[in-house]
Amino acid sequence: MQFPESWLRTFVDPQLTTDQLSHALTMAGLEVEDLRPAAPPTSKIVVGQVLEVVKHPDADKLNVCQVDAGTGATLNIVCGAPNVAPGIKVPVALVGAQLPPAEEGAAPFAIKLSKLRGVESQGMLCSARELKLSEDHSGLMILPEDTPIGQDIRETLNLDDTIFEIKLTPNKADCLSVFGVARETSAITGASLRPLEIKPAQVTLDETLPVKISAPDLCGRFSGRVIRGVNARAKSPQWMVQRLERSGQRSISALVDISNYVMLELGRPSHVFDLDKIHGGMDVRWGRPGETLKLLNGNTVELDETVGVIADEQHIESLAGIMGGDSTAVTLDTTNIYLEAAFWWPDSIRGRSRKYNFSTDAGHRFERGVDYATTVEHIERITQLILDICGGAAGPVDDQIVNVPKREPVKMRVSRANRIIGIKIDADEIAQIFTRLGLTFERSDDTFSVMPPSYRFDIEIEEDLIEEVARIYGFEKIPARPPVATSEMLATNETQRSIHVIRHALAARDYAETVNFSFVDAEWEQDFAGNDKPVRLLNPIASQLSVMRTTLFGSLIHVLRTNLNRRAADRVRVFEAGRVFLHDPSIKGRRTHGGRFRAAEDDRRARLRPGARRAVGRVHAHGRLLRREGRSRSLAGAGSGTFRESGTSGAASGTQCAYRSEWPRSRLDWRIASALDAEI
Known part of the structure; x- marks a missing residue:
């Protein structure tokens, strides 16, 4: 979620600096990943008005402009922009100005x-690209007519603004909007929240479109x-374009910009149809x-x-949500439109974008849950902006x-909240937090009965409320x-060594533990496990992570x-204790297996050994770990290893525990093969 700080402060303005606000949000669970200036440093760039334009005497593509930049004297500036014209107001870089570097x-x-x-030129008229504000270099950046002449462009365009980039956890769908973050900021800091004043649009048209929810x-609403x-050719106002661009959206057209703007502002995606189509x-x-x-x-x-x-009655017109x-689709020739705002059930949207290998802002929000109580309010907000910018006549809202x-x-329960959080927070303070x-x-005695708002899909059980209390109270x-408790160190039976002990023993021998996805490429399972029927995911997060590993x-x-390709180290010594997923109805639950590699390009040695239930695979050329911990768990024999097609195995104390295997040619390039002392 990305947005400019100035937009956030229109809804809530706590008495905190930018850094303090960033820290407060992060500590409350809204991790601020990045803070960056809205524009690079500049100096001596002001607002100027073009008074006169004449052709350059010796260049067909250049014009000589007379410009009032508020300096007390008219400036003579040579300009080659195609859209320069008398009367427009543009950024003017005076002599001595510093512009952002080209590279x-x-x-x-x-x-x-x-x-x-x-011809003498006493400055430069600037495009947005020359100021590093956007990639638009089609012409000069034209400013609103009411912009004061001579005003510093940094003040005019609020170039000292800061861009916030927040990493949200999937449960915080209520913060996928500037207003949502403002609502959280108000709760965290205690600053007052200033909601939008959304008034119903004047209805001057008696027309609705028949809609059936089959x-x-x-779709619940x-x-x-x-x-x-409407005038689809109307220009989006500069303040809207600026907020969109600073939120990572590009301006397209007034109708599309308005829809995107309200999505970022209030969190609800909407759609604008060309009514005549x-x-x-x-349905x-x-x-x-x-x-x-x-x-x-x-696509x-x-x-x-x-x-x-x-x-509609003839075609499919939209992929729902x-x-x-x-x-x-609306175009610049569109004159009649149909606005849609709906509540789509999250389960009906989740995973559909990935089904078609693309993602959208709308799908990202709807699959997490969007407020079902405010569809009409959002229609009114969009209508308000369309009538102000594009004109038109609005019909009544049809709400089903x-x-x-x-x-x-x-x-x-207050007592349970205090027990889980670990400190005593009295009921009155909890009531203030909820407010x-x-x-x-x-509220009754020790218990609060809380009704979750329509925009909070993450409040379902008691622990969710306890989390809210801890967040707003302040983790710091x-x-x-x-x-505080009496404790007694108990001797650990040699046959009950924990996985924790084994991890530490491996780490002490200079092995790094790795934690990998349990989702893997289907080809891995075929190559390494000989498994052509793995447990497949219904909704994989990526095509190369489509099955569960065995x-x-x-x-x-x-x-x-990865380490060898990046030459991260001369020696690669890694191990993993993780879960594997077996397609076997006789096995209930999951088993934890282990694996460990030691690879070095200098001595070209590697060993590996599989583990079994709650065991980690261990490798050591001299078998020291084997002697110390070989009986910590019953170990799976080499014969149960599923990936090897052939090879040799070894045993210790009568238990098969290691093997040397042939590796699939498709998975080993020469460097990996060399590091593992494998033959290709």
Whole structure:
């Protein structure tokens, strides 16, 4: 989640510096990953107005401009921009100005008094790209007509703003908007929250579009409005474009910009259809096998009964909650539109983007949960902006509520909260915390009964409320002290060595523990485990992480390859204790296996040994670990290793515990083979 600090402070303005605010958010669970200036340093760049434009006497593509920059004298500036014209206001770099360098790391670009084809130029008129504000270099950056002449451009464009980039955990969908972060900031700091004043638009059109919700398990609420007579060619205001760009969005057109802006502002994705391209009414339903849809990104996708769609009487018009269709997209020639804002059930959206190998901001939000109580409010906000910027006549809002979540109160015991948090927080302070969070509650003796808001999908059980109390109370205020209890050191039976002890023993021998995904490439399972029927994921996070592993060897080979490719060290000594997933109904639960590699390009040696239940595979040329811990757990024999096609095995104290194997040619390049002393 990325946004400018100035936008956040329009909703809440705590008496904290930027760094203090960043720290407060991070300590409350909204990790600020990056703080960066909105623009690079500049100097002596002011607002100027072009008074006169004449052709350069010796250059066809240059103009000589007379410019008022508030200096008390008219400046003579040579300019080659195609959009220069009398009356416009633009950024003017005066003589002595410092502009951002063309390349990163270079010296700033200094403006000097110069002559261009024999005509003196007393400065430079600037584009947005020359100020490093965007990649737009089609012409001069034209400023609003009411911008004061002579004003420093950093003040005009708020270039001293700071960009916040926040890493949100999946449960914090309520913070996927500037207002959502402001709501959290208010709760954390106690500063007052200033919500938007959203007034219903004046209805001057008596028209609605028929909408049928055939799949209430897909869409629980659907709100829409017809607006006619809009000017799609209207220009998005500078303040909106600036906020969009500083939030990582590029300006496209006024209608699209408004929809994106409200999504970033309030957290709800919406869609704008070209009304004249819709055939009849809308039907919100599940897709059908054989149906296809060309999306806004140009991709054509095949649909099935697991994917939600919005269809009219002839075609599929939108991939529900993810992306609109190309056939009803708005263009600069659009004059009549249909606004849509809906509540899509998270389970019906989750994973659908990955099914088609792309992701969208809309899908990212809907699959985590979006406020189901404010669809009409958001339609009104979008309408408000469209009428102000593009004009038009609005019809009434058609709001259909068919299946929204039924929230139940969540109870929290003060005594349990104090026991889990580890300190005593009295009930009155907890009540204040809940009030700051905007939670409605009833209080009786030791118990709070809290009704989760419609925008908080992460509050379901008592522990969720305890987490909220700890977050807002402040993790830094909770003392880090060990529990006081009598303890007695017990002798550990040699046959009950813990995995913790084995990890430490390996680390003491200069082995680094690795932690890898349990998801692996299906080809790994075939190559390393001979397993052509692995446990497959229904919803993989990436194509190369599509199955559950049954061996650790592939993961360790990947670590080995990565280190060798990057020459991270002359010697690579790694081990892993992790879970494997076996497709065997006779095995209930998961087994923890281990694997360990020692590879060195200098001595070309490697050993490996598989472990079994709660055991870690260990390797050592001299067998010291084997002698110390060989009986710590019953070890899987080499014959049970699934990846080897052939090889030799070894035993200690009658227990098979190690083997040497042939490795798949497809997985070992010559450097890895050399490090493992393997033959190719």
